[in-house]
Each structure stands twice: as structure tokens, then as C-alpha cells.
Amino acid sequence: MEKSYIVKQISIFSENRPGRLAAIAGALRDAGINIFAFSIAEADGFGVVRALVDRPDEAHRTLTDLGFRVSFTDVIGVKMRDEPGGLSDIASILGDAGINIEYAYAYSGRDGAVLILRVDQVEDAIRQILGRGGELLKASLSG
């Protein structure tokens, strides 16, 4: 049950220099893969590009073939009310349940806002959010 809400995010290692994001995005474009959401985490001289795409397995294969270091990461997508308090609702649910957010990023699309979360206890987080009336992105929607 909970598993169907676990979304496969692709994470790509990237050096922090001009043109690297263009190379990644260009490869996905050429493969006809759509990016729903993405973020860049940066550190000392390198970064990790994280993205939700419509065909993660194909994206993984395409980028790996081009020599990129790619991995899958389990994340969840929580639908948010696109109005004041939307983020607060979700953050409170996780905070009350003692679930830690490792990182998060958000997008606001046609069907409302979505918060992408990487948490330490993913199945527990899904149960808590659903149990308190939250709405989650289905993995199949992006896979």
C-alpha cells in the first residue's frame, strides 16, 4: 500500500562548473524525457542534481551511458494547498511524528503545489500523512 507512494527520484553527480546542468538537461531532452521537478544541492566544487522525471529508468540508463554517475533515491511527493499554511500543515505532521526531513524541494504546477521530501523513515511518513488527511503523489504518475 505505502509502496505505491514511493517515487523514484534520479540523483546525478555533477561538477560545479558552467555547462554541467546544460549537459544533463540536454541529454534528457534528446531522450524525450520530461522533468517534473528538480533541485541542485551544492557543496565544495561539486553538486547533486535531483530530478523527478516521467521515465526514471530510461533517464538513469541514458545518463549512465553518457558517463554520468546516477542513482535512484526514494522520495515522496505531498500535495500542498497553494495558499498560506500549506507547507506548515505537512511539516507539522512529520514533526509531530518525529520524522526527520533530510532534504526537500517544491514545485507549483497545473494541479497545485507539490512538496518533494526525502525523509529518514519513508513508509512511516506515508502512513502519517495519509492518516491525517494528506494527499500523496502516486509513484505510477511519474513512472
Add this chain to the structure above:
Amino acid sequence: MPPWNPRTEEMPLGELRRLQFKLLKSLVYRLYSFNDFYRRRMKEQQVHPDDIRTLEDVAKLPFMYKGDLRDGYPDRIFSAEQNELVRYHVSSGTTGKPTVVGYTERDIENWSESLARGFSSCGLGRGDVIQVSYGYGLFTGGLGAHYGAERVGATVLPTSVGNTERQIELMQDLHVTAIACTPSYLLHIGEVAEKMGVSIKNDTDLRMGFLGAEPWSEQMRTRIEDWLGIRAYDIYGTSELSGPMFTECTEQQGIHIWGDLALVEIVDPATGEVLAPGEQGELTITMLQKEALPMVRYRIGDLTAVEEGACACGRTHPRIGRIRGRVDDMLIIRGINVFPSQVEHALLEIPQVGRHFQIVVDRKGALDSMLVRVEVSEEAFSDKITELMVIKRAVEHRLRSSLNVSVDVELVEPGTLPRFEGKSKKIVDRRSL
């Protein structure tokens, strides 16, 4: 400046060569009789001590290499028992295994004597205060310069490396007149002093520096002398010879290699053939009086030329010119010898990164910086920045402990580092001397 040991330093060249021959002959007999390693080498080369009939016959003897010390780790090629040794020094080897050098009391005596001659040829003596800012410890620089300076009656301030502001305060308060350190560290001292509002030229008594343990140039000498208001002298040595051992005199026309202690040859690095004076080649030295760890025709790997005519100062011994480079890919980072093979060796022990690497050496301000670029392995790649940072720091730590020099590590994308292009791509040295 008057010689420390006039009888030896001004010995006519013919007499010096007769002395060298006598010392070489007895060295070879001693080694053939008592040193298993070198006797085996001589037998392989089919040379017997009786074949050494002139000084030129030294060319019949087999060479020694750094690898011999590594293979003989720790003391298998020593000629002295442990109870005859008064000191060890240890330097990093080429592949992670260190090399150990040992000294008898007489070895330390000769080392000090050699430096005493050099220091006094530059006018260092009683009444001087010399700050020794070479590292003290397993590295030979600190203690070597220390003993030589005490021998000439100078007062030694053993500051070792680091804590530069304190070094500058002490330089002022104790009226330091001379310093022994790497040329880049002296430039760093000059810069830090300026930030403190201290001009080395106007606000200190510093008047000379003995600079070595890394290559430098005439341009750098001019810059140091003009800026800091001192005379800058080149000092040379390696742990295999003893340590820093030979210096220029006030003429600044090459480093005097005391012939009663060391026999210099310049050889073709490719063929091993002995080259004539004035020709550039690989410096090869036979230590004529060393007891604990004899070195015969030791191929140091430094490229230079030898000058045999007497110096304007009156000293007759041969001189070597500036070190022009290396025959191998050894790098000198802040005075520490670093071989790319050490980096390769260390990386093999870290599964989180691939075995390919690139070394980028630069000079930030006056100090060398070393960056090692490595590729994150597939298994170790994590989506989490914190885990990648742990890998980066672990590699930095591992390299630091095996190279004895601090290293920055950069994680790069797979497949981006040079594979087969060889040394020129693997090592990028952006320093200009």
C-alpha cells in the same frame, strides 16, 4: 669569508683528488667486506675492489637508487649495528613505504662539519642568531641546520615550521640575523610581516637566509634579496646524503660540495654515462665517509651541472649549479617530496574513489597548494551531500597522512580524468619560480 677549515677547504685540487681516491678505495673495500647488499651489487656488476685503481674508476661501480633504501626497509642495507647509531631520520618513500636513514656519531659530526664550512663561508658565526624554520623531527632539515649552526657558534632559535606571527615577533625580539627555511616559507614570512606592519628589511636585524629543500630561481633570489634586504643563499642536501649539507658562499656562484665528504658525478640520466664538467645531467653522489648508511653513486634524481674550477672565494672544491629539474615526476610541496605514485598507492586503499587522479599544484600567495582530483566510484555515489563530503574528507585525511603534506581533494565526474595521457596530464604544476 675566511674558511672554517682552511687546510681542507683550500686544498689544491690534485691533493683533494688523491684524498678522494684514498677514501673511495677504503670505502669500497669496507663495503665489499662488510655490507652484503653492496657486495652483491658489485658481484652482479663483476667489479672487485681491486679494479678501483684511479678516481675515475668510480664509474665501474654500480649505482644506488632510492628504491634500494625502500627495498632495504628499515635498516637492511645499513653498515652499522643499532648500538652504533645515535639517530634516525625518516622520509617518505615513493609508494607509501618510508625510507629510514641512520647516523653514527661520526656521521653527525661530518654533517655538522659540512654545514659549518658552508655557514661560515657566508659569514655566519659567533654573535649571529639563526632562526631554524625547517621542520624539526623525522625530516632532516631542522636538526641538520641546527647542529651546523651551533657548530659555528651561532645562537640557534629552533622555531620549526608554522605559527608565523610568533616567528616574526621572536625574529624582532631576539634580534635574529639569519634564517634557514624554504624560499617559499620566507616569502610567506615576508607577507605575514607586512600584514603585521613589520618590514623585514627595516624593522629586523635579518641579514641572510639559507634557503633550500625546494627548487628556486635566480629571479626569486633577486626578489627576496631586494624585498627583504638580506643575502639569500642556496642550501642543498637530501636525507640520503645526511640532510641539508652544502651551501653557496658569498660569491653565490654555485653550491660547494666538500670533496673530502662527497664525490660528485653528473651522469646521463638515460645511459648512466659520466658527463663532463659543465654538462647538465643527473646528480650522482658517493658519500666518502658515511658510516651508518653508505651511499655509493647514489642517483639523486636532481638535474644540474658540476663546475670544477676554484671559486673566487678561494675554496677549491667542486660546485654544483642550480637544480634544473627532476629526472622523475617527483614534486616538492612546501619542502616535502611527493611522488605521484604515493597518491596512486593511497587511492588504491580507498574504495569510494576510482584509481584515476590528477594533481594540480599551485602557489597561493607564497605557499604551495596541492589539489588532488578524484572520481567518485559508482558504489559510493550518494544522493546526500553530507556523505559525499565524508568521502572527500576521508581521502584528504588519507593523502595527508601518507604524503605528510595537506591536500585538497576535489570530487569530479567519472571519466573526466586523464587515463593514458601520462605524466603531463596527470600533474599540472601552475607554480612559477
